[in-house]
Amino acid sequence: MSQLLANVMDFDAVPDGEYDCSDAFQRAVDSLDSAHGGTVFVPAAEKPYAFHRSVLVDRNNVRIVGDHPATTVLLSKRATPPFIFGVQRTPGGRPMDKGHWADLYGLLDSTAAAQPGKRWGIRTRVPSPADGGAVSDTTVTFPCSPFQLGPPDSGFWSGVQQLTVDFLVRNNAMPWAGQPLFGMVDKYSQPSPFYAHMAMEGRPPHVAFHFRTTDGLHRVIRIPFKDYAQPDLRCSIQLDLAAGTVAAWTNHEQVTPDLSQINDRWDPDERGKKPLEFVANWYAPFNVGTLTYLSSGKGGSLGIPTGPADLTFGALRFSDITRYRDTAGQDDADGPVTDLTWLTPQPGVFGHLPMSDPVHTDAAGAPDLQFMWQTGGAGGFGIFVPLGLSSAHTVSRNTLEKLNVTCFNGLGGTYGQAIGLGLVYDFVLDDCMVAYGAQGLSSYNFGANYTVNVRSSTFIGQRDCGIYSFFQTGYGDDLHFSSLGRSAVKTLLSKMA
Numbered sequence: 467m468s469q470l471l472a473n474v475m476d477f478d479a480v481p482d483g484e485y486d487c488s489d490a491f492q493r494a495v496d497s498l499d500s501a502h503g504g505t506v507f508v509p510a511a512e513k514p515y516a517f518h519r520s521v522l523v524d525r526n527n528v529r530i531v532g533d534h535p536a537t538t539v540l541l542s543k544r545a546t547p548p549f550i551f552g553v554q555r556t557p558g559g560r561p562m563d564k565g566h567w568a569d570l571y572g573l574l575d576s577t578a579a580a581q582p583g584k585r586w587g588i589r590t591r592v593p594s595p596a597d598g599g600a601v602s603d604t605t606v607t608f609p610c611s612p613f614q615l616g617p618p619d620s621g622f623w624s625g626v627q628q629l630t631v632d633f634l635v636r637n638n639a640m641p642w643a644g645q646p647l648f649g650m651v652d653k654y655s656q657p658s659p660f661y662a663h664m665a666m667e668g669r670p671p672h673v674a675f676h677f678r679t680t681d682g683l684h685r686v687i688r689i690p691f692k693d694y695a696q697p698d699l700r701c702s703i704q705l706d707l708a709a710g711t712v713a714a715w716t717n718h719e720q721v722t723p724d725l726s727q728i729n730d731r732w733d734p735d736e737r738g739k740k741p742l743e744f745v746a747n748w749y750a751p752f753n754v755g756t757l758t759y760l761s762s763g764k765g766g767s768l769g770i771p772t773g774p775a776d777l778t779f780g781a782l783r784f785s786d787i788t789r790y791r792d793t794a795g796q797d798d799a800d801g802p803v804t805d806l807t808w809l810t811p812q813p814g815v816f817g818h819l820p821m822s823d824p825v826h827t828d829a830a831g832a833p834d835l836q837f838m839w840q841t842g843g844a845g846g847f848g849i850f851v852p853l854g855l856s857s858a859h860t861v862s863r864n865t866l867e868k869l870n871v872t873c874f875n876g877l878g879g880t881y882g883q884a885i886g887l888g889l890v891y892d893f894v895l896d897d898c899m900v901a902y903g904a905q906g907l908s909s910y911n912f913g914a915n916y917t918v919n920v921r922s923s924t925f926i927g928q929r930d931c932g933i934y935s936f937f938q939t940g941y942g943d944d945l946h947f948s949s950l951g952r953s954a955v956k957t958l959l960s961k962m963a
Contacts (some may be wrong), residue, residue: 470504472497474515481511483541485906488519491548495502495523495530501737503527503813505653509870510537516850517541519546519836519847520886522552525860532544532869535899535924539870545611545882545903546836546846548871552861552888553835553910561832562601565592566850568778573698575637577806582868585809586819587620587838589638590755603774606754608848609762610883610904612817612841613752614650614673615849615930616670616744616784618880622930622952623659624680624746627707630789631662631675632808634781637697642671646757646777648782649676650750653759653958655768659744661757662703665773670694673716675703678740682716691716700781700805702796704788707742713788718796749936749958751911751937756781756853760789760913763853774853780821781805787814819842846882860889867896871901880929883908887938888916895920902927904951909936920945935960 472494479490491506498504503526508515508531517540523530530549532538540548555561567591570713571582578585592602608614616623635647642664649661660677665688692697696770702715703723705763710733714723731737755777756763757770789798790814796803798812809821823838836847852859867886873884882903886891888910895918901908906925910913922942925932929951933940938960948952955962 468499482514485520487542508532514539514541547886551888552890563592576803588779603853605756608752617816619753632783638776644771658750661900686727762855783806784819785814854900862891865894872901904930931956
């Protein structure tokens with residue numbers, strides 16, 4: 467039964483600093499009247515309300531209010547925000563298809579596929595179960611995650627000189643074609659610092675890995691694979707920018723990468739021993755299944771294939787070391803590499819998808835769109851996002867007030883967001899303290915947000931910025947910033963006053 471006032475304690479929230487209150491808060495939000503909204507009250511408590519997942523506030527006129535920022539604390543235990551506003555679980559009135567969580571039994575090798583349902587991959591395109599029905603096209607975005615910010619001790623990628631990328635992808639609609647895979651691009655569709663896609667270009671299908679270095683050059687590595695008649699591709703790309711070396715493996719066998727477009731000054735002797743590093747990433751989210759600075763897949767790409775493509779990802783992992791030996795087979799320090807290797811945390815891995823998190827649904831059975839990543843004992847969630855979001859998906863008149871919202875996880879709060887904004891209209895943050903994480907109040911790169919009003923609030927300890935504004939009209943009054951990383955406020959395509 468819908469209501470206008472919900473107390474989170476009535477939905478089994480336990481403020482002890484450890485118990486996961488995510489579902490309790492989600493049920494409280496969902497209990498409000500679907501047409502008129504209402505208020506979610508969060509009573510003061512001696513210890514924080516802990517969150518392991520994000521609560522998706524996807525209805526209008528929702529006010530979430532505590533007693534006081536000093537006594538009502540919401541604590542993210544992972545690098546994921548306690549609240550995300552303006553990301554609808556039922557875009558266009560239709561819930562996302564559970565088929566986007568693909569059972570990897572039969573895709574993973576015998577080391578990782580013990581039985582059906584134990585590993586769940588990411589499928590970007592799901593055909594309609596009804597003839598003539600709408601196809602469900604999505605991308606996956608990892609906003610403000612290690613995939614965006616890079617290893618925790620780097621300068622937002624600019625300090626990274628070694629990188630190993632491992633992935634397993636199935637093409638569900640053979641044959642292979644020009645298809646986006648994953649990566650980060652800026653508003654000029656340049657790698658920020660890298661992206662990968664399938665390419666054809668007058669030759670058999672191959673992986674094109676694009677990246678930019680601090681000397682300003684755009685570089686491309688092309689990785690061939692012999693058995694392109696098969697739908698499954700296992701690929702590893704290993705770069706050492708300081709040494710000027712590249713190695714690659716497909717289906718666990720070493721191949722010779724095409725370096726004809728690696729560009730000038732790649733050889734250390736040519737650049738006078740001056741080291742190369744990746745360019746810094748200022749705002750581009752890491753996307754799977756599309757390549758654009760818009761997480762929603764809208765927008766042009768200047769020749770980059772944008773899809774949508776029907777792909778299933780069964781593994782994805784990033785390391786800031788060179789992992790593999792120079793051998794014909796694929797071997798690391800522990801011996802031959804298998805699919806299970808890529809799903810297991812190892813030294814030097816700063817981000818991977820464990821592929822063990824099944825679809826998480828609400829009481830009505832609708833999936834909540836979140837997909838797990840992990841790094842160094844901590845982690846968070848990416849988001850399935852429908853392609854082609856529009857103003858029809860905007861959520862209006864939400865308010866967050868009298869709360870302390872803290873993003874502090876096992877990595878010391880260096881990743882993640884405290885509060886995430888998707889597509890919102892007339893959002894208000896009032897009398898709040900926003901602490902730690904990479905960003906405090908953070909926009910996702912989905913589309914226009916207006917207006918965003920921030921009043922009488924404090925931002926402290928964000929590693930990147932206190933407020934990140936994308937395509938937004940925002941207003942601030944009586945704001946306080948301290949102990950920040952790169953900037954207090956960062957804007958892109960925005961107007962702030």
